Amino acid sequence: MKLTFLIIAFCFVSIFSNAQQNYEWPIKTLDTARDVTYLSEEEKDIILEMNMLRHNPSAYAQKHILWMRVFYHGKVLEIPGKTPFKTHEGVEAYDECLEALKKAEPAPPLTPSKGMSKACKLLVYDQELTGKTGHKDSAGNQPIDRMHKFGNFSGFFAENIHYGDIEPRFAIISLLIDDGVRSRGHRKNLLNPEYKYTGIATGEHKEFGGICVINYASEYTDK
Secondary structure, eight states: OHHHHHHHHHHHHHHHHHHHHTOOOOHHHHOTTTTOSSSOHHHHHHHHHHHHHHHOHHHHHHHHTGGGGGGEETTEEOOTTSOOEEOSSTHHHHHHHHHHHHHOOOOOOOEEOHHHHHHHHHHHHHHHHHOOOSSSOTTOOOHHHHHHHHEEEEEEEEEEEEESOOOHHHHHHHHHHOTTOTTOHHHHHHHOTTOOEEEEEEEEETTTEEEEEEEEEEEEEEO
């Protein structure tokens, strides 16, 4: 009887895993930035990646993150074709991320904003020149200051910054795992259903190679 139960349980897990692996996103609905003219293809792909994640977090974890575990060697992540990356937490942060995504609720797709993207570009341009990191630019402006330059928002807002490899899927996965960030604030921003609008800008960084700045807002109207 116990053996029969184990076989049934194994089959259920296998069917669930295969269903998730074969899941297809409604790309036409989620690719909200594809027709805008003010973003690069890379930036559009990052918005699509965020919307795929938000539409079905569990399927995203199964299809696009599950494979990574075997490439953790202690605290070093060694993905073929990418520069080895020394993490703060090792595989524990990765495992915690997978569990969180299994339980995460779907969130509405993000709509791109030209004004918010301009705000992101300000920080990218600044840090391309200075090589600095963080949310405050060299003039002392915070995300809210930059967003106010190009529009008006209400409700909640946030900013994510990723440094390093800015290949769209890798950048989003890195923000999701949120290695070394106790609050997992980047992951929370990515999954927050309160956010409806987003801005984005990518560029080069002197120390880390790449920079990706993403803004989020509940409501935003471009000037």
